[in-house]
Amino acid sequence: MSVRNEALVDHACLIVHGPDQQGVVAAITDLVSRHQGNIVSLDQYSSNPEGGDFFQRVVFHRDDLTAVMPEIESDLEKTLAPYGMQWQLSDQSAPKRMAILASTSDHCLLELLWRHRRGELPVTIPMVISNHTNVAEDVRTFGVPFFHVHSQGPDKTAAEAKILELLAGNVDFVVLARYMQIISEDFLDKVGVPVINIHHSFLPAFIGAAPYRKAAERGVKLIGATSHYVTKDLDEGPIIKQDVARVDHSMTAADLQARGAYVERAVLSRAVQWHAEDRVIRHGNHTIVF
CATH class of the missing domain: 3.30.70.260 (ACT domain)
Known part of the structure; x- marks a missing residue:
């Protein structure tokens, strides 16, 4: 339909x-x-x-x-x-089909589902895929099909093949809503649609694991989030949207993570909206956003 x-x-x-x-x-x-x-x-x-x-x-x-x-x-x-x-x-009247990949962290996933239900995102969501099952019930309350694809260990070949099978011909773009798995170059070659990620730091600073711990140790006064297109170079794809929040010396790594979650949700949902509205033009490793 x-x-x-x-x-x-x-x-x-x-x-x-x-x-x-x-x-x-x-x-x-x-x-x-x-x-x-x-x-x-x-x-x-x-x-x-x-x-x-x-x-x-x-x-x-x-x-x-x-x-x-x-x-x-x-x-x-x-x-x-x-x-x-x-x-x-x-x-413009035909919403883009957006699949969401998620893991155990649910704040970005639920933000996208909530905004979609409110009519704020011009998309349809044919599926949510996760390598865990803890978000399954929440996803289904939004009337969105949920698929569990187990992924563990260094070899992701079988998991990626199953995800590609689910996505094939059913989506116009994919969003990694804190999907905590490394996406292979082979997957990107085969998926055939843009993939958007949210990174829990203000790139290019604090790349990799535990960015909030690194930020706390460094004594930062700003934290942020970055949404970008996924390329074979980890966390180095064209940036769509970034934002920051002020923090101070009294905040622990857990405090930074909690505040960072708000920024991540806003940044990712805005990036998704802009992409779905055809406002983003990729040019090399840059974007022009109208």
Whole structure:
């Protein structure tokens, strides 16, 4: 059964990026106009107008959008090819399918489920997968299917194969909501969709295990969280969203962890929202977020 956001019916989002050059903005807006589209939002950025990179996000309304999408896509291909532009066109009324991977820590998982139930995240959640069962009952109270995939020891091959089997053809992106397992390069090659992670520190500081203990030992005055796309390089993927919270000398590692949980929840949910709304453009190891 299809799910639509009725408020965004007949709204399309066009993402364009490539070499900045004269005429590209006019070409895009003229294209929307000749297809009887009305632009309701337009954001753009150029790293340098002379030989830099150009990025644009355009949301436009067009009656009977679904029927004319193939025609618009064909025109985009012909119009933007001479400019060397990459583009993506999406129907804003069709929520992206988001799978969540979690472990024993539940604060980020429950935040995403709660925000989804409140209608704050434009996604559907076809499944939650965990290597533990302690969150199963909570997940099911939200009406979301729960799958337990056991993963233990250094060899994750069987577990990753099972997860890939569950995800195949069912999701548009994956969120690691404090999923405490290392994701292999082979998994990333095979999953075929973006994977978003939340890291419990303000990267690149305090990478690896026990960041709050390291932060407490260092006497930090700020702690933070980072949400980023997952790449084969651990915790080094393109950053989507970061935030911080002030702390002081009186706080223990447990105090920092408790306060950090609030930041993690907010950062991850915001990153998920931006990705689901097609606001994030990846460019090398950077992101442009409109």
